[in-house]
Amino acid sequence: MRDLEGKTAVVTGSASGMGFAFAECFGREGMNVVMCDIEEKALRAAAAQLESAGASVLPVIADVSDEASMDHLGEASREAFGGVHVVCLNAGISPPTGPMETLTANDWRWTLGVNLWGVIHGIRVFLPTLQDQDEGHIVVTASVAGLTSYPWLGAYNASKHAVTTIAETLYAELLENGSKVRISCLCPGAVATNIGDAERNRPKELRNAAASRVEQSDLASFSEIFEAIAAKPAAVAELVLAAVVEERFWIETDELYRDPIRTRHRSIEAQTEPPARGLILAPYLDR
Numbered sequence: 001m002r003d004l005e006g007k008t009a010v011v012t013g014s015a016s017g018m019g020f021a022f023a024e025c026f027g028r029e030g031m032n033v034v035m036c037d038i039e040e041k042a043l044r045a046a047a048a049q050l051e052s053a054g055a056s057v058l059p060v061i062a063d064v065s066d067e068a069s070m071d072h073l074g075e076a077s078r079e080a081f082g083g084v085h086v087v088c089l090n091a092g093i094s095p096p097t098g099p100m101e102t103l104t105a106n107d108w109r110w111t112l113g114v115n116l117w118g119v120i121h122g123i124r125v126f127l128p129t130l131q132d133q134d135e136g137h138i139v140v141t142a143s144v145a146g147l148t149s150y151p152w153l154g155a156y157n158a159s160k161h162a163v164t165t166i167a168e169t170l171y172a173e174l175l176e177n178g179s180k181v182r183i184s185c186l187c188p189g190a191v192a193t194n195i196g197d198a199e200r201n202r203p204k205e206l207r208n209a210a211a212s213r214v215e216q217s218d219l220a221s222f223s224e225i226f227e228a229i230a231a232k233p234a235a236v237a238e239l240v241l242a243a244v245v246e247e248r249f250w251i252e253t254d255e256l257y258r259d260p261i262r263t264r265h266r267s268i269e270a271q272t273e274p275p276a277r278g279l280i281l282a283p284y285l286d287r
């Protein structure tokens with residue numbers, strides 16, 4: 001989609017991190033921006049910031065894992081601005097890392113609810129509008145975790161692999177149908193956001209009975225490493241904008257994961273053992 005000015009972008013998870021940067025970037029391009037998030041106070045502050053920069057903004061409090069909430073987001077967006085043209089299905093969380101046997105049913109429910117069902121609902125609610133217009137672009141935020149299978153991220157990996165295949169499948173369907181609607185799959189490596197504090201948004205009913213398995217001291221040392229290696233959300237937003245304008249499917253934030261991805265694909269072709277070992281951040285640490 002080359003012509004963005006005066007059109008409308010919807011960004012889920014836009015009170016923070018990458019979603020905020022996407023909203024800011026599309027606002028700067030002259031688009032109306034529907035900012036959706038579950039965190040009310042942060043969303044109000046983020047929307048006010050974009051409004052003061054001159055963007056036309058509609059903040060909508062919505063839980064992307066909830067069917068009715070996402071229906072409301074669709075209705076509110078169309079009511080405020082008519083059509084919807086760019087849809088970034090970006091809201092996501094990361095549950096505590098740990099071996100598969102330590103993940104609780106609530107960890108799985110929360111992770112798949114936000115990361116996977118958020119994308120499913122987003123496509124269900126917005127795709128028909130884009131198809132009716134025969135114009136529009138969906139950007140799903142997957143992850144390098146959607147292309148590799150590093151240990152201790154079982155639920156997160158599963159959610160992001162699902163998002164990647166949804167994006168690939170929809171891409172194929174759109175082409176088969178001769179549609180002008182496009183989709184991109186964003187697979188970031190490390191990006192400096194508030195994802196390390198995702199527990200802030202875990203609903204009460206999905207909390208674990210036992211105390212968090214993540215020690216504050218572990219979090220602090222993880223944040224330090226993360227800050228040092230991570231890309232900036234604004235830089236990722238520029239990549240997303242370029243992919244929308246140039247209609248490119250894959251969006252990567254750096255090339256470091258090409259080797260692990262290639263190695264995985266080769267092991268599938270050669271029917272050898274799965275290669276992923278060690279931390280998902282290893283490609284940065286091994287540099």
Ligand SMILES: NC(=O)c1ccc[n+]([C@@H]2O[C@H](COP(=O)([O-])OP(=O)(O)OC[C@H]3O[C@@H](n4cnc5c(N)ncnc54)[C@H](O)[C@@H]3O)[C@@H](O)[C@H]2O)c1
Nearest residue numbers: 013016017018038039063064091092143190191193194195
């Ligand atoms: N930061 C990274 O290194 C990284 C890497 C790969 C992929 N990702 C993905 O990027 C996306 C954006 O995350 P981020 O890194 O900017 O983190 P972030 O925590 O800064 O932003 C995520 C936003 O999603 C919102 N959110 C959480 N649950 C929600 C729900 N149920 N409904 C609506 N909004 C909800 C949060 O309030 C927050 O504003 C996520 O899908 C994440 O999995 C992040």
